[in-house]
Amino acid sequence: MADKYAVRNIRLCTKDCLCLYVCPTGATDTENSIIDVAKCIGCGDCADACPSGAISMVPKEYPKQQDKTEPVINALKALMRNKSEQENIAAGLPGKLAVAIEKSNHIMAEDIIREAGYMLPQSDNAKEFLQSLLEQNHPEGFPKGTVEKLLEAFKNEEDKKVSENKTLKNLMAAFTGESEANRKYTAYANKAEKDGKMNAAKLFRAAADAETLHAIKHFEVAGKIGSTADNLKEGVKGETYEYKEMYPDFVKEAEAEGNKAAQMSFTFAMKAEEVHAGLYQEALENLDQTEEVFYYLCPVCGNIEKFVPEQCSICSVPGAKFIKY
Structure with missing residues (x-):
């Protein structure tokens, strides 16, 4: 067999x-x-x-996920939040570049989520997800009792932390939570599709889109969406920080721990972020340009090109697989 x-x-x-x-x-x-x-x-x-x-x-059987130390897990979660914010910044920009970069950040965030353990059945995050289901409004017939029984099986329960921050901090915390939920539900939808559970997949995707609506609204109310020029500058700033300061340390820590999967994930993202920073800067300098520009996204590492390459300069995926924007 x-x-x-x-x-x-x-x-x-x-x-x-x-x-x-x-x-x-x-x-x-x-x-x-x-x-x-x-x-x-x-x-x-x-x-x-x-x-x-x-x-x-x-x-038929997935290998057990490689063990990670707490610092690496925390780094992955911090990075996931950062990618979610970058995607929502891009969502506030017009044109194909913004759409391409938004999708690129989405791809990288999903990769990071997988490394953090969200996509595997043995993930410790299953409890958090099940708990979130009980906190939502569901139509009649939702198997609430089943969810409660599954939660009872978890021995390592964590106490919820009650936030006492002011409104602005609450808005940003809500933005972060909704953004993470979007990524998790998208990851769960992909897993459900692989399992052939199409109804569950549709539910997860609908929930993921709902969380995106919430996140963007919180981000908007918090006053974090400026003019297109300001948003492009913020994009340059965020991407530059990631590829110059954040990722190099993450790569070193993953290499020191012998975590090759995380090391590769960080390295691919670091190189892609440098490309994004350059594209943001170029778009800023040509903000009033009316000639249409096309962008091509690598669906594996998040690299973006202005032409279809023979293969991705970062991960070597064939150019034929690139997505046009």
Whole structure:
């Protein structure tokens, strides 16, 4: 029996249906478009034949996540918050550059979330997520009792810290929390899709978008969105700090601990941030330019180019995979 099985990303599927013809067991031929894991033998023929890249081969058992010390975990969480803020700053800017950088920060934040443990079933953050479900309003029929039973299984309960800050600090704290929730729910949605749980995936994505609305509103009320020129300057400042000061230390600490996955994640992001800073500065200097500019985003490391490269200069992903803005 193979140690992998095929999963289909419904959002990417273009209905070419080549997978139906190459699958030797009929696992891809289902009424709900979800590949039948019970029939899949892990040959990978469907993934190779799919022209839209909608089918991937995933392991039946994921390896245990590499242990991390508390400083590294805290660094990852701090970085995740920073990326969320950078994305929301970009959301306040017009044009394709802002959209590309917003998406780039989104990609890097998801990568950081994975390294922090949010996407794996053995994550200690599951309790936090389940608790958040009980604090939300849900329609009739929501399995609240099931959530409560799952929470009871957690032995290491943490006391909630009650904030006594003033309104502005509360707004920024709420902004941070909503931004993190967006990332977590997006990560959970991706996992649900891989598991073939499409209803759960849709719920997570809807919740993620809702948290984004909350975060942007808090950010706006806090007065953190200035003019386009000011926002571009803030973008240059934030990205420059990350690639010059923040990431170099993170890379060194990860290297010292032998955490190669985190080291690579930090290194890719550090190089991408330097590119972002340059693009922000260029956009600032050409703010009144009317000629349309296009940007191309690497979906793996978050690098942004103004033309389609042969391959990514940071992570070597083929240029054909870059996303146009």
